Amino acid sequence: MIGKTLKELGAALAARQVSSVELTQLYLDRIARLNPEINAFITVDAEKSLAQAGAADARLAAGDAGPLTGIPIAQKDIFCAQGWRTTCGSKMLDNFVSPYDATVIGKFDAAGAVNLGKTNMDEFAMGSSNETSYFGAVKNPWDVKRVPGGSSGGSAAAVAALMAPAATGTDTGGSIRQPAALCNLTGLKPTYGVVSRWGMIAFASSLDQAGPMARSAEDCALMLNVMAGFDDKDSTSLERATEDYTRDLEKPLAGLKIGLPKEFYGEGCDAGVMTAVQEAIAEYRKLGAETIEVSLPNMQHGVAAYYVIAPAEASSNLSRFDGVRYGYRAADYGDLDDMYRKSRAQGFGAEVKRRILIGTYVLSHGYYDAYYLQAQRIRRLIANDFVEAFKRCDVIMGPTSPCTAFGLGEKSADPVQMYLSDIYTIAVNLAGLPGMSIPCGFAGGLPVGLQLIGDYFAEARLLNAAHRYQQATGWHLRKPGE
Secondary structure: OOOOOHHHHHHHHHOOOOOHHHHHHHHHHHHHHHHHHHOOEEEOOHHHHHHHHHHHHHHHHHOOOOOOOOOEEEEEOOEOOOOOEOOOOOHHHOOOEOOOOOHHHHHHHHOOOEEEEEEOOOHHHOOOOOOOOOOOOOOEOOEOOEOOOOOOHHHHHHHHOOOOOEEEEEOOOOOOHHHHHHOOOEEEEOOOOOEOOOOEOOOOOOOOOEEEEEOOHHHHHHHHHHHEOOOOOOOOOOOOOOOOOOOOOOOOOOOOEEEEEHHHOOOOOOHHHHHHHHHHHHHHHHOOOEEEEEOOHHHHHHHHHHHHHHHHHHHHHHHHOOOOOOOOOOOOOOOHHHHHHHHHHHHOOHHHHHHHHHHHHHHOOOOHHHHHHHHHHHHHHHHHHHHHHOOOOOEEEEEOOOOOOOEOOOOOOOHHHHHHHHOOOHHHHHHOOOEEEEEEEEEOOEEEEEEEEEOOOOHHHHHHHHHHHHHHOOHHHOOOOO
16 A cells, blocks of 8 residues: 555545554554654654544544545644644754644544654754755665655655655745656646644744645645635635636646746756756647747845845744743753753754744834835735736746755855855745645656746636646656666
C-alpha cells in the first residue's frame, strides 16, 4: 500500500483490502525506520493515530465514509492539534500542547482522516531550506546531503520518502511550492482566504495560506475539497460557495492560454532547471495549449517588498511569545522586563530574531513611510501586473525555484542568497493568487518544479492543467532511489 495515491488508498479501504489501522501502522513503521535519518517528523504519537484509525474503520464499516476517511495525513507542526505537541519548529513552543484544533485539523478530523504526526519545519515558518528548525535540519530524500526546501520541508520530505501519502503545508512566500519542487511533489497554495488560518500559528497574517502537498494534482484536489471553506472564526476567510476541486480534472487543455512572463525566463535560473521547464511548456503545446509572452514588470521588486512586509507582520505576531502564559520561560531572571528579554533571547533562533528586528525597524517612527508604506505600494503594483496579465492568458507558467536542492549549510551563512531562493514564488503571495508546483523533470539527478499561477479562485483550472500534464508524463511518479 505504501506509495499508492489517496484515491487508490480510498478505494482499497472501501473494498476492505486493508483497514485504516493496518494502513496507519504501515506508515508508522516506515516513519520509525526512516525518520531518524530524514528528520521529517517532530512528533509522532502512535496511540493517538491508531485510535483515530480505529474510529475511521468504524465509519467505513457503517458506510459513513468520505474520500479521505481512514487515510493517514501528516500535518505541518504549525497547525494546533488538540492534545498534540505543537512546536512551530521552535524552542519557544517546545513544551506547548495545544488545547484546541486548528480549523484545518478539525476539517480533516471531520472527514475521518488520520493524523499521522506533526512534521518538521523552519522555525515559525521562517526559512527556505528547513535548516532553521530547533529540532534540526530536514534531509532531502533524493540526497540526504541536500535541503528539502522550506518552510514546509518536513511535510515535503515525509511524502517524498513515502512516510506519508500526503501532508499539509503553509505558504507565506513559497513555502509549499519551493519544497514541492525540490522533492518532486505537487504542492498547491490556494487563493488567500480560501483556507482558514484559524489555529495556524501566524508568521505574516496577510501572506500566510495553508494548502495541500501530495504526489499528484488529483490528490491535492481531494485534500483541498476538505481544507477549503468559510470559517467565521477567521476574519480573513472568504465566504464563498463550496467547490468540488476535482470537477475539471479531465477537461481537455485545447485552447488553454499559457502566459510566459519574460521576467521568469531571463538570467538567474540554472540552465538545467530552465531546460526542464521549457520541455514542460513544449508538452503543454502538444496537449493543445497556446503560449503567449506576458510581462510582470514589478516582480523584480517582490523580494525587497516581501522582506519588509513579512518581517513587519512577524514582529507583531511574535510579540505574544513572552514567557508569561505559555511556551518557553527563561530559568533565571530578575524582574518582568528581564524575563521578557531572556525568554525571547533564548527561545527564538537566529533567523526569527533577525526578522523581528527588521520588522520592528521598518515599523518604527521615521521609517514606516520610507519602508513599510513603500513596500505596500509595490505590493499593489505587483497585483495589478497580474490583473493585466490575466486579461491575456488563463495560466502563467515558469520555474518554481531558480535551482535544484542545494547542499545543507550551503546558503545558511548568507541570508540574502537564501531569500533569493523564493524569487519566483513571492509575488504570488503578495498578490494573494493561487499557485502550484508540479514535477517537470530532473537536472543533475535532482527534481525540477514547474510553477503554475492562476487568477483569483482559479484553483480548479490549475489542478486541471496539472492533472492533464501528469497524465501525459511520468515525472510525478518518480521516487527516490529509483
